[in-house]
Amino acid sequence: MKRLLSTAFAVVLLLGLAALAVLARPNEAVQTTSARADSGVTVNAPPSPLGKLPASAKAGGPKYNTIALAIDNGKAFASELVNDINATTGSTALQALKWDATTGFAIYDPNDLFSVDFPLAVGDPVFLLMQGASATVYSLVGNVPAAGSVHFNLTGATPACKYNFISVPLDKGPINGIGGITLASELATNIGDVSQVLAWDPNTGFAIYDPNDLFSVDFSVQIGYPYYVCMTASKTWPAP
DSSP: OEEEOOGGGTOOEEEOOOTTSOOOOTTTTOOOOEEETTTTEEEOOOOOGGGGOOTTOOTTSOEEEEEEOOSBOSOOBHHHHHHHHHHHSSSEEEEEEEEETTTEEEEEOTTOTTSOOOBOOTTOEEEEEEEOSSOEEEOOEEEOOOTTOOOEEEOOOSSBOEEEEEEOOGGGSOBTTBSSOOBHHHHHHHHOSEEEEEEEETTTEEEEEOTTOTTSOOOBOOTTOEEEEEESSOEEESOO
16 A cells, blocks of 8 residues: 555654754763663663764764654665655755664765665664755655564674664554553563663764663654664564
């Protein structure tokens, strides 16, 4: 079924593209390495895209945003996504990055012949380095995946948990306002073996929810949006 994702469906993705705003510095809004005596889990700094800025990027210029391919919009490679964004919005995607818990960031840069044009699948979360004079909206149009068809193979470890980049499948949302995953705590509980849930903001960096930290903020979570989860055990989620 073809449909245009709209705010009513909770998955239109707004990319913050204010070219003159100040970029978060690599150490801002990022939790440093710490060992939690109550859980026995070591939490390292989350993988930030800021260290991947190309040399041509100017301070206060382009910003990293996150989106997730919540539907099948026909974009099978990073280059196709970047080209579509550049053709349909008033801003420019300079990079696309995909995080893997084992191998790190894969980076596609249309101006770098040696960058990797990595494959994309429905549900994949992606960092986009965006340049533009104002905020813009990139709308995904395509086929809504069948319920239960989107899965993530999560990699975990102890004592240092491993960060995995996921999105919340569309079928994990509330039905008629009841149930579903709407908070970071609910996402952590639904997955299990989660030491942290993180959401990226292009202006402020990471918001971090830690179920073992009474002072962390249990932020809102939306279906079709990307998040990091730091895993202490490997599993497939949602379970097939």
